[in-house]
Amino acid sequence: MEKKIYSYDEAYEASLRYFQGDELAARVWVNKYAVKDSFGNIYEKSPEDMHWRIANEVARIEAKYPNPLSSEELFDLFDHFKYIVPQGSPMTGIGNNYQVASLSNCFVIGVDGEADSYGAIFKVDEEQVQLMKRRGGVGHDLSHIRPKGSPVKNSALTST
Structure with missing residues (x-):
């Protein structure tokens, strides 16, 4: 029909x-x-x-x-x-046979373990894009971000 x-x-x-x-x-x-x-x-x-x-x-x-x-x-x-x-x-x-859609509204995403690398950033970015294209809202767990003044291995020597 x-x-x-x-x-x-x-x-x-x-x-x-x-x-x-x-x-x-x-x-x-x-x-x-x-x-x-x-x-x-x-x-x-x-x-x-x-x-x-x-x-x-x-x-x-x-x-x-x-x-x-x-x-x-x-x-x-x-x-x-x-x-x-x-x-x-x-x-x-719910009951939508025309499109694939998430039944959840919001997600908090982050990376277990070492999050301060290009690979980890791209992994989180890819996860965010996949959730957002299915109508999911995305929040980020920023607890792993280094505080200002933390030592870093670049020419700045500390994080900003």
């Missing part, structure tokens, strides 16, 4: 109604959280569609356990962000 593709204007207008005239909320939702494919085609018209997508996916997993919640029960918890407010990456990634 082919999924309907919505224009930006269709999604924006439906989201504007959903958010009761809040233009910023409607634009942010369409730009950041509506499911899109790699070509920018929009497959959700409003946050209601997103909440059904998430509810259906969570219900699919719930069904594997005793006393599962139904899609309808889950939707009622998500609808209008009443009781459960998924964070950004989960809103985009």
Whole structure:
């Protein structure tokens, strides 16, 4: 079954109604959280569609356990962000069959051991790029940085 593709204007207008005239909320939702494919085609018209997508996916997993919640029960918890407010990456990634997306929002990265080398810097840089291309935010563990005045093996003799 082919999924309907919505224009930006269709999604924006439906989201504007959903958010009761809040233009910023409607634009942010369409730009950041509506499911899109790699070509920018929009497959959700409003946050209601997103909440059904998430509810259906969570219900699919719930069904594997005793006393599962139904899609309808889950939707009622998500609808209008009443009781459960998924964070950004989960809103985009859960049940998204069009793009690979992280379900986590933020990561703190660093290197175990010696971090003061070109290789370690490039390793952290590569890890950061991979996380960011999948919508992950990145924080850095800077605890390994030498304090000002520490001895270094270059012409400066101390770190700045």
